[in-house]
Amino acid sequence: MDACETTSRMSAYHDGELSPELRRKVEDHLIDCPVCQEALASMRGISAMFAAMPGQELTHEEMGEIQKAAEAEIDQTTRERSLLRFAGGLLAAAASILIVCGAWWSESGTGTTVPPQQMVVIDNPAWERVAMTLKVDPEPVRSENTALADARLADWMLDRLSGGNP
Amino acid sequence: MPESDLELLRSTAGGDGEAFNSLAERHAQHLFRLALWWSGNRADAEDIVQETLVGAFKGARAFSGRSSVKTWITRILMRQAAKIRGKQRGRRQTMSIHASDEGLTMQSGRLAVESGTTQVDQRIDLQAMIQRLPEEHRQVILLREAQGLSYEEIAEVLEIPIGTVESRLYRARAGLKQRLNGYS
Numbered sequence: 001m002d003a004c005e006t007t008s009r010m011s012a013y014h015d016g017e018l019s020p021e022l023r024r025k026v027e028d029h030l031i032d033c034p035v036c037q038e039a040l041a042s043m044r045g046i047s048a049m050f051a052a053m054p055g056q057e058l059t060h061e062e063m064g065e066i067q068k069a070a071e072a073e074i075d076q077t078t079r080e081r082s083l084l085r086f087a088g089g090l091l092a093a094a095a096s097i098l099i100v101c102g103a104w105w106s107e108s109g110t111g112t113t114v115p116p117q118q119m120v121v122i123d124n125p126a127w128e129r130v131a132m133t134l135k136v137d138p139e140p141v142r143s144e145n146t147a148l149a150d151a152r153l154a155d156w157m158l159d160r161l162s163g164g165n166p
Numbered sequence: 167m168p169e170s171d172l173e174l175l176r177s178t179a180g181g182d183g184e185a186f187n188s189l190a191e192r193h194a195q196h197l198f199r200l201a202l203w204w205s206g207n208r209a210d211a212e213d214i215v216q217e218t219l220v221g222a223f224k225g226a227r228a229f230s231g232r233s234s235v236k237t238w239i240t241r242i243l244m245r246q247a248a249k250i251r252g253k254q255r256g257r258r259q260t261m262s263i264h265a266s267d268e269g270l271t272m273q274s275g276r277l278a279v280e281s282g283t284t285q286v287d288q289r290i291d292l293q294a295m296i297q298r299l300p301e302e303h304r305q306v307i308l309l310r311e312a313q314g315l316s317y318e319e320i321a322e323v324l325e326i327p328i329g330t331v332e333s334r335l336y337r338a339r340a341g342l343k344q345r346l347n348g349y350s
Contacts, residue, residue, distance in 0.1 A: 007336075008333070008336050009332075010336070011332060011335045011336040011339060012317070012332050012336075015310065015317065015335075017316070017317045017332070039340075042339070042343045043339050045343075046311070046339055046342055046343065046346075047311060049292055050292075050311035050312060053292065055199060056198070056199055056202050056208075057195055057198070057199075058194055058195055058198045058212075058215075062208075062212060063191070063194055065212070066190075066194065066212055066215055066216045066219065067187065067190060067219075069216050070190070070216050070219040070220050070223070071183075073216075073220045074183075074186075074220060074223050074224075077220075077223070077224060078181075
């Protein structure tokens with residue numbers, strides 16, 4: 001049997017989904033088209049099979065089990081949502097505290113201030129002071145002990161250079 | 167006066183468990199029938215319905231109201247059914263059919279349908295035939311034949327154009343007819 005272009009519209013015709021105008025055209029066509037007649041009969045047969053199948057219903061017990069299982073899962077979802085909300089609140093509180101602390105820290109400069117008299121002055125070595133400032137330290141005031149030690153060192157050196165002879 | 171589906175869903179979104187139960191009871195049977203056709207056995211069908219109800223609860227807040235609640239829940243079911251389908255492989259069972267209606271008899275697990283006018287006696291296992299259809303064909307034929315949805319509703323459920331619904335349904339029926347002819 002030859003194919004017919006209108007056959008593809010048979011589903012919509014069978015299901016009552018065509019416009020009134022199109023429906024009339026298909027009905028006119030059906031009178032003389034055995035291909036479409038057969039297609040339509042086949043569709044009606046399939047629909048009849050579905051309609052003839054007895055409906056399967058959930059029993060009361062099955063419905064109860066489904067609802068119980070669904071409720072358990074829903075409860076878990078609700079708990080998870082609450083936990084997420086709580087965690088979100090906690091996070092927001094922590095962020096607020098951090099922001100407040102940061103603002104306070106920046107307001108107060110570098111943190112706790114120490115009165116100048118309590119500050120410990122670290123005396124850097126001479127070479128470091130020179131390196132940092134590029135200025136030579138002024139001549140240090142020599143103590144008497146230092147001068148005496150220098151004199152003894154000079155004597156000792158002369159004594160050695162002269163071989164012990166005066 | 168009973169609340170509408172939309173009112174129940176809005177209450178569900180607000181955390182009203184009673185509203186959710188009412189909604190579940192209202193839709194459970196038609197969801198189960200579709201799930202049973204889809205999966206072929208009661209245990210999987212129950213799982214699908216359960217997951218669908220949970221999905222509806224979770225998604226209640228996001229419901230836009232552009233489609234009906236029934237269409238929306240059916241869409242959730244189709245998604246859940248596709249997920250559960252993967253699990254059922256290897257333990258496929260044929261749906262148990264308790265034929266009690268006039269014109270139906272069970273013969274060795276096969277359904278005999280007698281037409282009142284032509285007395286055509288086709289011994290078929292419709293469930294098995296449907297299971298062998300490509301998924302997109304199975305979807306449209308079940309939504310149409312088992313759920314009685316209009317083309318517009320099917321288009322909403324599957325999020326496809328109406329023209330695609332029509333063409334898929336035509337091919338689905340042609341495929342089913344071919345399989346039934348080969349079976350008889």
